Amino acid sequence: MAIFTYTALDAEGNERQGTIDAVNMDIAIAALQRRGLVISGIDPAEGASLLSKRLALFDRVTNADVVMLSRQITTLFEAQVSALRAFRLLAAEARTPALGEKLTIIGNDLQSGSSISAALARHPEIFSSFYVNMVRAGEESGKLDETFSFLAEYLDRNFELTQKARNALVYPAFIMLTFVVVMVLMMTLVIPQLAGMLSEVGQDLPLYTKVVIGMSQFFTHYIFLVLILLVVSGIFLYRFSRTARGREVLSRARLETPAIGNIYRKIFLSRIADNLSTMLRSGIQVLRGLEITGLVVGDAVYEKVLADAAVDVKGGMPLSEALRKHPEIPGIVVAMVKIGEETGNMGKILETMARFYRREVNNAVDTLVSLIEPLMIVILALGVAILLASVLLPIYNIASAF
Numbered sequence: 001m002a003i004f005t006y007t008a009l010d011a012e013g014n015e016r017q018g019t020i021d022a023v024n025m026d027i028a029i030a031a032l033q034r035r036g037l038v039i040s041g042i043d044p045a046e047g048a049s050l051l052s053k054r055l056a057l058f059d060r061v062t063n064a065d066v067v068m069l070s071r072q073i074t075t076l077f078e079a080q081v082s083a084l085r086a087f088r089l090l091a092a093e094a095r096t097p098a099l100g101e102k103l104t105i106i107g108n109d110l111q112s113g114s115s116i117s118a119a120l121a122r123h124p125e126i127f128s129s130f131y132v133n134m135v136r137a138g139e140e141s142g143k144l145d146e147t148f149s150f151l152a153e154y155l156d157r158n159f160e161l162t163q164k165a166r167n168a169l170v171y172p173a174f175i176m177l178t179f180v181v182v183m184v185l186m187m188t189l190v191i192p193q194l195a196g197m198l199s200e201v202g203q204d205l206p207l208y209t210k211v212v213i214g215m216s217q218f219f220t221h222y223i224f225l226v227l228i229l230l231v232v233s234g235i236f237l238y239r240f241s242r243t244a245r246g247r248e249v250l251s252r253a254r255l256e257t258p259a260i261g262n263i264y265r266k267i268f269l270s271r272i273a274d275n276l277s278t279m280l281r282s283g284i285q286v287l288r289g290l291e292i293t294g295l296v297v298g299d300a301v302y303e304k305v306l307a308d309a310a311v312d313v314k315g316g317m318p319l320s321e322a323l324r325k326h327p328e329i330p331g332i333v334v335a336m337v338k339i340g341e342e343t344g345n346m347g348k349i350l351e352t353m354a355r356f357y358r359r360e361v362n363n364a365v366d367t368l369v370s371l372i373e374p375l376m377i378v379i380l381a382l383g384v385a386i387l388l389a390s391v392l393l394p395i396y397n398i399a400s401a402f
Contacts, residue, residue: 004028004044008037030091030104061099061126063159069099070152077145084110102126115139130275130296137282147282154278158271161361165263168365168372175376179383186387188223191216194391205394212390247300255301255328263364268302269333270357277350286346287313301328319346 006028007017016037020028032039069090076086087107094100102123109119117136120127131151138147195213198205205213219226240246255261272293279289287310294306305326312322320338323329333353340349 004042006032006037006039006043007041008032008039010037030108061096061102063155065095065099066126066131067152067155067159068095069103070148070155074145074148074152077148083116083144116144128296130279130292133284133288133292134279134282137279137284141283143282150278150282154274157274157358161267161270161358164365165267165361168263168369169260171369172372172376175372175380179376179380183383183387184219184223187216187219191387191391192220194395198391198394206390208386209390209394212387244300248304251300251302255299259368263361263368264299265328266357266361266364268297268299269330270354270361271297272302272306273333273350273354273357277347277354280347280350286319290319305329 003019005017005019007015010016020031028042029039032042072090073086076089077083081089084107087103087110091100091103091107094103105122106116106119109122110116115136117132117139120135121132134147134151135144138144141147191212195216198209198213241250254264257264275293275296276286276289279292280286284292290306290310290313294303294310297303297306305323305328308326309319309322312325313319318338318341320334320341323337324334336349336353337346340346343349
């Protein structure tokens with residue numbers, strides 16, 4: 001929040017001066033105008049809170065905010081509240097200053113005569129192409145309340161599915177990181193002490209002990225070089241992932257990863273089916289639906305598949321045949337799409353496929369989570385056992401010799 005000083009005229013024409021707290025000047029002006037004031041001057045107050053400015057950097061609009069916003073808009077539209085009034089109300093009651101700022105700007109655009117979809121399109125960091133086009137379809141059909149209800153349900157499903165898969169990967173990642181840290185600490189702090197004692201005895205050591213001591217010496221002498229290489233590799237990987245080629249290579253590697261890749265495939269197939277189903281039921285054409293879904297699917301491989309399919313559909317090819325050309329699309333999806341084309345019920349068919357793949361993701365994640373814990377425990381136990389045995393057994397042999 002920031003503090004602004006203002007000079008304004010009230011309804012009786014009297015001059016008024018004061019200060020107001022707001023995220024930015026636009027919000028401050030909107031708040032003063034709602035009080036019935038005509039602003040003649042407004043400036044940032046000197047000595048505004050530096051901490052507030054820093055905290056504003058961490059203020060952002062989350063997916064949960066957009067879901068809740070969509071449900072609130074649905075309720076207001078069903079209650080016959082005008083779009084301008086609805087966005088004004090939501091801006092005043094926004095959960096975060098960032099969301100309130102965006103909603104105020106949208107309300108100002110609506111007051112200037114803009115359509116809702118055009119006003120939302122000015123904020124792509126919050127409202128995706130899919131969201132904007134759905135709203136545009138709702139405006140054309142006159143069913144905005146139903147459209148926002150569809151969007152809330154879709155975003156809720158998509159968020160829940162993504163979070164479930166992401167949370168399933170957090171545990172094994174944490175365990176593996178802990179394992180690596182423990183191994184590095186033992187290699188750099190514990191093993192060198194024991195290796196010095198073994199070397200003083202002068203006995204011939206087993207091969208696996210020599211290997212462990214050699215690894216320990218490498219980490220001890222070159223730990224900073226290893227860290228530098230890891231940092232450089234991370235920077236290179238990040239820069240590579242920002243290129244079109246890099247996105248495709250990393251996406252394909254993710255899809256080919258054992259166990260995890262299968263989950264991601266089902267997530268993206270569910271997302272594709274869900275997107276297309278929602279848009280088709282809202283009156284958006286198949287070709288436009290493919291183009292929009294490609295932009296929001298979240299994977300470079302499937303983005304390319306949908307872009308190629310859109311080109312083929314534009315050339316007159318049925319959607320099922322356009323998808324059949326790509327091995328990333330399972331045969332069952334192609335067959336169901338073909339049935340949808342023949343029956344004229346594509347939206348319902350795709351909705352069924354989306355539900356099917358959501359269940360598949362849930363089952364796969366539950367299975368993976370149930371297997372990961374015992375597997376990680378076994379890996380950790382084996383790693384520590386091999387490390388300790390390679391050092392303790394020679395010590396035991398030395399003690400037995402006396």
